Amino acid sequence: MAAIEALKGTHQELKSRMEKSVDDFRAHLLSARTGRANVHMLDQIKVDYYGTDTPVAQMGQISTPEPTMILVQPYDLAMVSAIEKAIRTSSVGLNPMTDGKVIRVPVPPMTEERRKDVVKQLQKTLEDHKTAIRNIRRDGNEQIKKAAKDKLISADDEKRANDEVQQLTDQEIRRIEDLCKAKEKEIMTV
Numbered sequence: 798m799a800a801i802e803a804l805k806g807t808h809q810e811l812k813s814r815m816e817k818s819v820d821d822f823r824a825h826l827l828s829a830r831t832g833r834a835n836v837h838m839l840d841q842i843k844v845d846y847y848g849t850d851t852p853v854a855q856m857g858q859i860s861t862p863e864p865t866m867i868l869v870q871p872y873d874l875a876m877v878s879a880i881e882k883a884i885r886t887s888s889v890g891l892n893p894m895t896d897g898k899v900i901r902v903p904v905p906p907m908t909e910e911r912r913k914d915v916v917k918q919l920q921k922t923l924e925d926h927k928t929a930i931r932n933i934r935r936d937g938n939e940q941i942k943k944a945a946k947d948k949l950i951s952a953d954d955e956k957r958a959n960d961e962v963q964q965l966t967d968q969e970i971r972r973i974e975d976l977c978k979a980k981e982k983e984i985m986t987v
Contacts, residue, residue, distance in 0.1 A: 804940070807937060834866055858870040865906075881894075884902060916985065
């Protein structure tokens with residue numbers, strides 16, 4: 798497809814958009830809860846910081862001093878209770894404690910039921926990202942169809958370009974499925 802003059806930019810654009818979708822999925826995997834404390838577990842949590850939804854990671858220093866504890870040291874001590882509330886009300890299922898200066902977030906060991914719930918959420922996120930990649934494929938196919946309709950490419954070039962877009966789509970979907978399987982195995986391991 799890159800050899801076809803009318804579609805040079807299309808292939809690169811589709812590839813970069815699909816890469817962004819894979820990278821977003823990878824970020825979701827980092828924040829998925831396993832049995833151990835991980836600073837990325839708080840990545841999806843936003844705090845209302847003077848009217849702006851701000852990620853917890855931008856609100857303070859996050860560390861894991863031990864395998865079952867996340868420690869958040871806010872840059873602005875006035876935001877301690879807001880950060881604590883945001884963590885508590887999030888879907889992560891953690892119960893933070895504060896002493897007024899730092900927020901301690903104990904990470905309880907996961908039950909079998911909780912592990913299955915996390916895997917179920919992971920499957921939903923996987924499907925959302927597969928759909929996003931398929932939508933990118935659809936956009937690419939429409940661009941190819943338009944180029945063929947405008948007589949910029951031949952029918953053979955159109956078929957070859959559509960096949961390349963499908964191969965790219967299959968390759969990216971396979972990548973996120975492999976990432977998901979590895980994460981599922983990690984989550985289900987006790």
